[in-house]
Amino acid sequence: MNEYWPWWAGAIGLALVTINYTVTTDRFIGVSGAWDRVLHWRKERRVERLNDRVTDDRVLVEALAAATAEQFGGRPAVPTAAFPPYGGAPVQPPVPEQQVRRTAATRGRVASLLPAPLASQAALLLSIFIGGLIAAVTSGRFHLRLDMGDGFRHLVTGNPTHMVGVLFIGGVLVGFGTRLAGGCSSGHGLSGCGRLRPVSIVATAVFFGAAVLVSFVLWKVI
């Protein structure tokens, strides 16, 4: 039965995925969030375009302010600060390069508050499929079948119609529940618990507890 990885290899694998993603992008890795955005792609794309325009506008405004400051030797928005009254020495106009750097930083800051681009989240879901396919084929587990395996047949149901019903209802509960709770086993469980966020620890404890309870019912009762 144990052609699967030992526990420590799995732990290192999952930890590496989460840590690498967080360090490179400064974001949470969340599969249910990716589903949510990809499934609402029409609306999300509209929001994304709007956000692009807003960040562009903000950058444009800052760039204009910098150019004006360069030309007139002071920031037009705060003239009193540039030329203090009672013969004080005029404040040095800001150096244009500094302004430009600040503009780029502002853009980065604004962009990191926005969700990851829609296309990249679709790519995440597709990559999970390819990664899973590589794992199944290289380990010799790949096997096209119309059932969910012996475990499902023994524990839940052997009837194909019932199976479809159970999987669909289970899927609806998973989709609805993860979005209501604001995350799933990757967003709350790995990224959130890793950051010791109270909401993620509560959510993980509750969904794990519920799954344990229902699994015991499936194992012992049904």
Next chain:
Amino acid sequence: MRTRGGILVANIIAGLALGYTVGNIGFGDFAELNRMFTFQDLRMFLAFAGAVAIIVVVFAVLRVRRTPGRIHAGVIPGAVLFGTGWAISGGCPAIPIVQVASGYLPAFVTIAGIAVGTWLCRWANTRYFRFDTGSCGQ
């Protein structure tokens, strides 16, 4: 790596690695999953808990920014529904993708269910609950 292209590459790497790891741990195997949740076999449980432990230590050392997260009224009911759904269908949102990739064709039904549930939740949330659930996948 915070540009659009950088995030795309990071997502592709994360997806490939996550699919490969989840598949090889055995999360896509319903029997293994039930044995984990009933504590008959601690292997997958330790893989998950071990990963969280490593992440906690590394994030603390790297001083990863803590984002605030409010425990709104949807967290506990949502988590109960999710746990129940996971136990009966064997799918957290990533697992059915790995199941399909391993050849379990009925997992497409689970994916369809997840799609319907996700739509329903956003519809119900904008209409009735109005929780600020945006905490994941950002």
